[in-house]
Amino acid sequence: EAESLRQQRERIKFSVCRHAPCDAVRQVFREAEEELGKLSDALVMLEQDGAAPVLPDGKVGGNGAMLLSVGDSEHENGGDFVLVVSKSGKKPGERLGVDEFCVVDNFDSDSWSAHYSSSRDDYKPSSDTPLLWESLMEGQRKYSWRKSPRVALHGHALADEETAARLNIPISSEETLFSTPEDVTALEGLFRENPYPEQKLFLRKNHGFFLLADSATQAIEVYQRCILPHLNSQTINQ
Numbered sequence: 401e402a403e404s405l406r407q408q409r410e411r412i413k414f415s416v417c418r419h420a421p422c423d424a425v426r427q428v429f430r431e432a433e434e435e436l437g438k439l440s441d442a443l444v445m446l447e448q449d450g451a452a453p454v455l456p457d458g459k460v461g462g463n464g465a466m467l468l469s470v471g472d473s474e475h476e477n478g479g480d481f482v483l484v485v486s487k488s489g490k491k492p493g494e495r496l497g498v499d500e501f502c503v504v505d506n507f508d509s510d511s512w513s514a515h516y517s518s519s520r521d522d523y524k525p526s527s528d529t530p531l532l533w534e535s536l537m538e539g540q541r542k543y544s545w546r547k548s549p550r551v552a553l554h555g556h557a558l559a560d561e562e563t564a565a566r567l568n569i570p571i572s573s574e575e576t577l578f579s580t581p582e583d584v585t586a587l588e589g590l591f592r593e594n595p596y597p598e599q600k601l602f603l604r605k606n607h608g609f610f611l612l613a614d615s616a617t618q619a620i621e622v623y624q625r626c627i628l629p630h631l632n633s634q635t636i637n638q
Contacts, residue, residue: 413579438616451555
């Protein structure tokens with residue numbers, strides 16, 4: 401990721417189509433303000449701990465996402481869940497407000513494109529949206545997981561095979577470029593062989609950790625128990 405950004409390539413490697421949020425989405429945001437606030441706090445925590453370093457483009461690495469219930473037929477996923485993801489390119493020291501998250505209505509893996517809504521034209525969904533969609537929206541059905549995770553958290557630490565073996569955490573066999581089909585494919589095998597919720601933590605080779613949880617509170621607890629004690633200059637990936 402860092403090398404790609406050093407070459408001034410775009411973070412987002414899928415096409416996007418934006419529309420303004422509908423009333424149903426605005427209502428979801430109002431009702432989920434506390435939970436989204438906890439996710440924002442988790443992202444700040446990662447940055448403060450060094451697990452979400454500033455990358456060559458001057459923005460912070462790492463991201464988060466959450467499934468929120470939409471009980472309104474006005475939204476195309478009415479009566480089901482929508483995927484809410486952190487905006488791409490968080491500034492150092494910034495705590496995301498509720499209106500800085502994006503709602504991803506659909507991600508099409510064939511056309512590699514996302515339809516989303518955001519409060520501002522310049523708020524685009526995380527470059528990891530393909531992986532966030534795969535795990536949170538598709539994971540239970542596609543991999544026969546016992547239940548569906550509701551939160552995902554990604555940071556740039558614990559990305560090497562030695563650490564993975566020492567901590568007994570599944571790691572992808574190949575290093576892949578973020579935001580690409582290959583990146584999602586590299587995690588598919590891990591998701592299939594290590595089902596959620598028995599396994600909540602996965603490692604992306606030479607990239608970072610990918611954490612799934614039932615809630616933002618649980619995500620923070622798993623991070624503090626399984627990742628934070630192992631952070632040092634060798635395990636943080638810049």
